[in-house]
Amino acid sequence: MLKRSIRQRTLALLLGTLLVSLSLISWRSYRDARHEIEELFDAQLAQSARLVQGLVMREMEPLARQALQTALDAAVNARRDQGVPGHDYETKLGFQVYAEDGNSVLQSAGAPNGALQQLAAGSASPFSHLAGGYHEVLLDGHAWRLFLLHDREDALWILVSERGDVRGELVGKIARRSLLPDLVGLPLLALLIWLAVGWGLRPLARMAQLLKSRDPDNLAPLLLAPLPQELEPVAASLNRLLQQVNQLIEREKRFIADAAHELRTPLAVLRIHAQNALQAASEEERERALEQLIAGVDRTTRVVTQLLTLARLEPSAQRLGLTDLDLLPLCRETLAELTPLALARGQELTLDVDELADFHLSGDAASLATLLQNLVGNALQYTPDGGQIQVGLQATAAAITLQVDDSGPGVPATQRDKLFERFYRQGDGQGAGLGLAIVARIAELHGASIELADSPLGGLQVAVHLPRQPLSTTTGAQPRPHATGATGIR
Secondary structure: OOOOOHHHHHHHHHHHHHHHHHHHHHHHHHHHHHHHHHHHHHHHHHHHHHHHHHHOOOOOOHHHHHHHHHHHHHHHOOOHHHOOOOOHHHHHEEEEEEEOOOOEEEEOOOOOOOHHHHHOOOOOOOOOOOOOEEEEEEEOOEEEEEEEEEEOOOOEEEEEEEEHHHHHHHHHHHHHHHHHHHHHHHHHHHHHHHHHHHHHOHHHHHHHHHHHHOOOOOOOOOOOOOOOOOOHHHHHHHHHHHHHHHHHHHHHHHHHHHHHHHHHHHHHHHHHHHHHHHOOOOHHHHHHHHHHHHHHHHHHHHHHHHHHHHHHOOOOOOOOOOEEEEHHHHHHHHHHHHHHHHHHOOOEEEEEEOOOOOOEEEEOHHHHHHHHHHHHHHHHHHOOOOOEEEEEEEEOOOEEEEEEEEOOOOOOHHHHHHHHOOOOOOOOOOOOOOHHHHHHHHHHHOOOEEEEEEOOOOOEEEEEEEEOOOOOOOOOOOOOOEEEOOOOOO
8 A cells, every 4th residue: 555656545545435425325315215215105005095995885786896896907907008008017006805704895906815814814803903004915925015994984994005026126226227327427536536636746746757857966956836835845855855965965075175185295295204215325314214104104094093083973974872881980991091102202191080979971982982082182292291181070960071181382262263173283283183073073972062271281171061961962063162261272
């Protein structure tokens, strides 16, 4: 059913409803027509009995009675082929007149024999307990409808009879004639409904044809006017989807262009270092060139790693898997991995935390570890040798604050908004300019906010406020940092 077209489903629904309605109406009409016909036939039976009552008297002379019998037989048995107007059903009607003792006084040719006797079966006195009115009996294999009239003045029983198949035949004809227009008109009505539904769905077909004929690279909004009210939300949703896809493609194009531009220089530098190593005149120059080559490879590796991280955190990527975790052990493990880098430069990397506080929250462990790595890595890079980097955790009932302070040169307040732009580097920094962009994206996915301020150590303070139960995040703009005071560079 779901694979059918809208036209087929609509047509099936309409015709099904129409068929059921017509069936109920026809059944009701058939019952009413049958009842009315039965009433008409019963009225004719009663009328015929009273006419016979008016013609027959008990004291009627035998000759007069015989003449009346002959006349009635001739009238009833008259046929149209003899030039006398009549009807075929006349021979299926009959009347009988009985005396009180059960003797037949008068009888038509079509009347059933023994009808009155069957009604009186079982009674000691054959006709004393008979009730007048309508009766139904089975005689000679046929069902008969009887009307019994008791003429008390003349002491006569008048019985008018009619075969049941006559009534059934007439009712059947009426039913067939009443249903015939419905049976003939239903296919025609189905065709008209099919055409009407097709005409009503023409805007939808036009929209489908327009979508099929569009170039795959054409992401321009659909221009379909005028549209029915039912299709306006569909067209608006499609245009909104096309706009989102176009924005996503444009964002990916910019990202690829920026990445290519960012990698072009490191690769060129690597080639120069390699050439210098090949052309070195002495072992000292070769070792120096190789060291520079290794440093360039490390920097290029960081750029590629951060580019992959950003790609994983893009709005089109898979949603984060939020679980209940303890942020304190995660911070300790991450800082343990970064400690060798700090020791190599004589820097002091410390963790300031209240051991008794509760640091449980709902988040993605891998993404939060990446966030801390980029914050601390950024601080290690821009803090001079022998400097200090301090990581702190503060807990409240609703959120946990992750804070990173350094003793570096800091960032002016006017330039702090640019820190979250991709490939932005301050001064002669050797980074890729992607660290804080990654931090901003991870914070956005966790519904967190970022605050930039002056550090008590003299450098920059970056505080990430992580809610314990993040709300449903969107893929909108990055969280704007709150900058207070004036600090150094990144």
